[in-house]
Amino acid sequence: MSTHIKTSTLQLSASGLEVVRKDAVKAYPDECCGFLFGTETEGRKITLAVPVTNHKDGDKRRRFEIHPQDYLRAERLAAEIGLDLLGVYHSHPEHPALPSLTDLEMALPYFSYVIVSVKSGKVVDERSWKLNESLGLFEEEFIMQPIHLS
Amino acid sequence: MATIIIPTPLRKFTGNQSTFKVNDAGTISEAIHSLTDQYTDLKKHVIDEEGKIRSFVRLYLGDEDVSALDQKAETRIKESDVISIVPAIAGGKI
Ligand SMILES: [Zn+2]
Numbered sequence: 316m317s318t319h320i321k322t323s324t325l326q327l328s329a330s331g332l333e334v335v336r337k338d339a340v341k342a343y344p345d346e347c348c349g350f351l352f353g354t355e356t357e358g359r360k361i362t363l364a365v366p367v368t369n370h371k372d373g374d375k376r377r378r379f380e381i382h383p384q385d386y387l388r389a390e391r392l393a394a395e396i397g398l399d400l401l402g403v404y405h406s407h408p409e410h411p412a413l414p415s416l417t418d419l420e421m422a423l424p425y426f427s428y429v430i431v432s433v434k435s436g437k438v439v440d441e442r443s444w445k446l447n448e449s450l451g452l453f454e455e456e457f458i459m460q461p462i463h464l465s
Numbered sequence: 466m467a468t469i470i471i472p473t474p475l476r477k478f479t480g481n482q483s484t485f486k487v488n489d490a491g492t493i494s495e496a497i498h499s500l501t502d503q504y505t506d507l508k509k510h511v512i513d514e515e516g517k518i519r520s521f522v523r524l525y526l527g528d529e530d531v532s533a534l535d536q537k538a539e540t541r542i543k544e545s546d547v548i549s550i551v552p553a554i555a556g557g558k559i
Contacts, residue, residue: 346558390470405556418556426473
């Protein structure tokens with residue numbers, strides 16, 4: 316399902332991380348979701364996180380789904396502001412920040428998947444995962460200490 | 466020429482091209498196939514074994530979901546049309 320080999324690193328801006336954590340707490344006990352934008356000139360840097368509605372028609376406490384219109388908007392936003400769409404975040408209420416089989420089944424190449432673990436309404440962990448296509452599994456990306464990016 | 470917009474996570478299969486120009490004389494389906502004929506590594510992410518658009522992928526014609534159009538992917542396209550490939554984004558803890 317997942318390995319613990321951390322083959323790459325991910326820089327997450329303090330402001331981006333703040334948005335992700337707040338969204339996870341606000342959505343609890345449901346799962347939250349959103350997009351991650353940034354640059355990839357010197358390693359992957361996430362500078363912007365944008366929450367979107369969990370559009371799952373069903374149990375939002377264990378599933379999330381992003382509406383295709385929201386995806387289209389995210390691609391357009393990236394082009395407008397000159398950032399790359401680099402990934403997606405979602406939360407795991409009362410569950411570790413490890414990708415599930417559902418997460419793996421739906422995983423796209425290239426994207427960073429940041430998962431936030433929320434316990435009793437508080438963020439306890441956040442980890443990032445990237446699909447290794449040839450092996451068909453997630454590899455963890457090491458999240459560097461939040462940095463203040465302009 | 467109509468335009469197909471490639472979603473960011475699949476651009477590594479198109480040599481980092483974000484757009485692809487297609488002959489607008491055909492249908493949406495023909496346009497998508499001309500793209501995947503050119504970039505064969507992209508094919509399995511967009512087209513299933515039966516040659517149909519994968520269930521994990523939505524197509525948009527401008528702001529319209531192609532599956533909601535009368536003729537769906539058989540809709541004919543015109544010069545100014547923009548087709549977007551939209552990957553399904555979903556998951557969960559279990
Ligand atoms: Zn998940």
